[in-house]
Amino acid sequence: MxxxxxxxxxxxxxxxxxxxxxxxxxxxxxxxxxxxxxxxxxxxxxxxxxxxxxxxxxxxxxxxxxxxxxxxxxxxxxxxxxxxxxxxxxxxxxxxxxxxxxxxxxxxxxxxxxxxxxxxxxxxxxxxxxxxxxxxxxxxxxxxxxxxxxxxxxxxxxxxxxxxxxxxxxLDDENFACGMAEVIKYAFIMDKDLYGILNKYNSRSKIQPVLSDVIKKCCEDKLKVVQRDEKDNGLRLTLNFGHTLGHALEKNQELNLSHGHAVAIGMAVFTKNSEKLGQTKQGTYDQVISLLKSFHLPIDMPEADMQKTFEYAKRDKKTFNAKLKLILLEEIGKCFICPIDYEELHKYI
Ligand SMILES: NC(=O)c1ccc[n+]([C@@H]2O[C@H](COP(=O)([O-])OP(=O)(O)OC[C@H]3O[C@@H](n4cnc5c(N)ncnc54)[C@H](O)[C@@H]3O)[C@@H](O)[C@H]2O)c1
Ligand SMILES: [Zn+2]
Incomplete structure (x- = not known):
């Protein structure tokens, strides 16, 4: 390539x-x-x-x-x-x-x-x-x-x-799962075809033989996004799906969450709430959590100091401006950027 x-x-x-x-x-x-x-x-x-x-x-x-x-x-x-x-x-x-x-x-x-x-x-x-x-x-x-x-x-x-x-x-299981969280992210935000493959080969042992193809699809997806937004001003933000909350959870050291686990929770929690708010197609949350679970990734908010989590999310370096730009799913394979005021963040967490 x-x-x-x-x-x-x-x-x-x-x-x-x-x-x-x-x-x-x-x-x-x-x-x-x-x-x-x-x-x-x-x-x-x-x-x-x-x-x-x-x-x-x-x-x-x-x-x-x-x-x-x-x-x-x-x-x-x-x-x-x-x-x-x-x-x-x-x-x-x-x-x-x-x-x-x-x-x-x-x-x-x-x-x-x-x-x-x-x-x-x-x-x-x-x-x-x-x-x-x-x-x-x-x-x-x-x-x-x-x-x-x-x-x-x-x-x-x-x-x-x-x-x-x-x-x-x-790789140990933890690091493999971390990588899978990012693989699954591409499927959710932009690649329905990849979603189909992941659903079919839905465990570490099943996916190993087709991993070359899976990696190739992810590289193509990332390149597509980066080619259109090399310096991270717009579209590249979509790669941040699951990361606004994910980074906040990761920074809370009491939780001791790995990046992949934190991102998985971020993807699941935001989709649960955006679906409730009518911004995401009904049934998407179930599809999201079923795939995450099959790769042993967590989906639920841990017991955390919510105020701290909000503060961390606000301070995320990708959200320096007054508005937070959330990445939400329209449905599997399609996402959109949803600018919100910081005060609205609780609706999604
Ligand atoms: N530049 C970017 O666009 C970008 C994107 C995402 C993440 N990152 C950065 O990547 C870092 C995380 O990367 P990571 O998860 O690969 O962490 P890592 O480089 O620390 O690797 C994780 C562990 O796996 C071990 N390891 C590496 N290859 C192995 C193999 N084949 N078999 C067994 N063990 C192996 C390493 O020794 C390490 O202990 C973070 O610092 C993050 O900020 C950068
Ligand atoms: Zn990541």
Whole structure:
């Protein structure tokens, strides 16, 4: 597949076993570049050697920067460490960064690539389902600041995305479900066809054999949206379905909810209420919760301090303006943007 965004165009490979052909693919496009892999310890132990070997096999020099797994690594301190290592490996402007890992690595390595020597090429090799269907596409890169998530970053597209659907086989159930929440999101907001597929293959074991096709559909969907709204001013907001409430729940640390679980609750709760308010076709809520449940995703509001949740939802960085822009379903496969005043938020939660 070729991703065309604005005047940028790059190949996006979705191939079983692609981790063994990373070297070939990079050498074909960047014949004389050295490669620096940025990854985390968990991913390196699973796939690092395979990817390094495939790059070495091309006679290409490769070094790896191995970070600690987890969201804490998406920080300015880690970024500085990455810059130190890039200098140590004498990485020049014509060399390549390869981001091998989940969204944490993709966001951090992409941001490092955007500003190291004022920008060098990078390749996304996403290994979580979430990164394969969401974070590796669209060019958003970032690190977290102590004041909040993703507050420093850049729009900076990769030169290539290499997805090996088999990589998700080693994910734990929690991370697999997190990725599925985003997959299901595309089905709900824009892809009835995908909804049909998910309903048919409605468990982790059933979907594994068709995962390549599912990932491909999600990438096409995200590209469609990003192509029409590269800088996040309008349509791209629709990808935020489930996220206004989801982010608020995620920020409430007492709840200890993962991103995917929080988004699943966000999608279910808003649809329940928009259907009650007559904005969503009757029966949609039942379809929503039935699919979420089949992938072991939660659907009900947890016992939470509601005032805190409202405050967090209001402060979501995508809602800086006075009006909140809610994403609601018209029906399965169709959504719309519903601007509301903050005071009306309780109707949806
Ligand atoms: N840039 C974007 O558009 C965008 C979109 C959505 C999310 N994000 C960001 O993505 C991050 C979350 O991404 P994530 O969920 O991939 O988290 P992650 O990168 O922390 O990965 C989750 C865990 O899975 C492990 N892992 C990765 N691949 C594995 C594999 N194949 N097998 C077994 N374990 C594996 C990792 O070591 C980690 O412990 C957040 O920081 C979020 O802000 C960015
Ligand atoms: Zn998300």
């Amino acid at each position: 070729i991703a065309n965004i604005g005047n940028i165009s790059y190949p996006l490979y979705i191939e079983k076993g692609a981790l063994d052909t990373v070297g070939e693919k990079i050498a074909e496009k960047f014949p004389s570049a050295k490669v620096v892999i940025i990854t985390d310890d968990k991913v390196f132990s699973l796939y690092g050697k395979r990817v390094e070997d495939s790059i070495n096999a091309q006679g290409t020099e490769v070094n790896s920067i191995i970070l600690e797994q987890g969201e804490e690594s998406k920080s300015l301190a880690t970024l500085e460490h990455v810059f130190d290592k890039l200098i140590e490996y004498e990485t020049s402007r014509t060399d390549i960064i390869a981001a091998l890992g989940g969204g944490v690595i993709g966001d951090l390595a992409g941001f490092a690539a955007s500003c190291y020597l004022r920008g060098i090429n990078y390749v996304q090799i996403p290994t979580t389902l979430l990164a394969q269907v969401d974070s590796s596409i669209g060019g958003k890169t970032a690190v977290n600041l102590k004041q909040g998530k993703n507050l420093a970053g850049a729009f900076y597209h990769p030169s290539m995305v290499i997805i090996d659907p088999d990589a998700s086989e080693t």
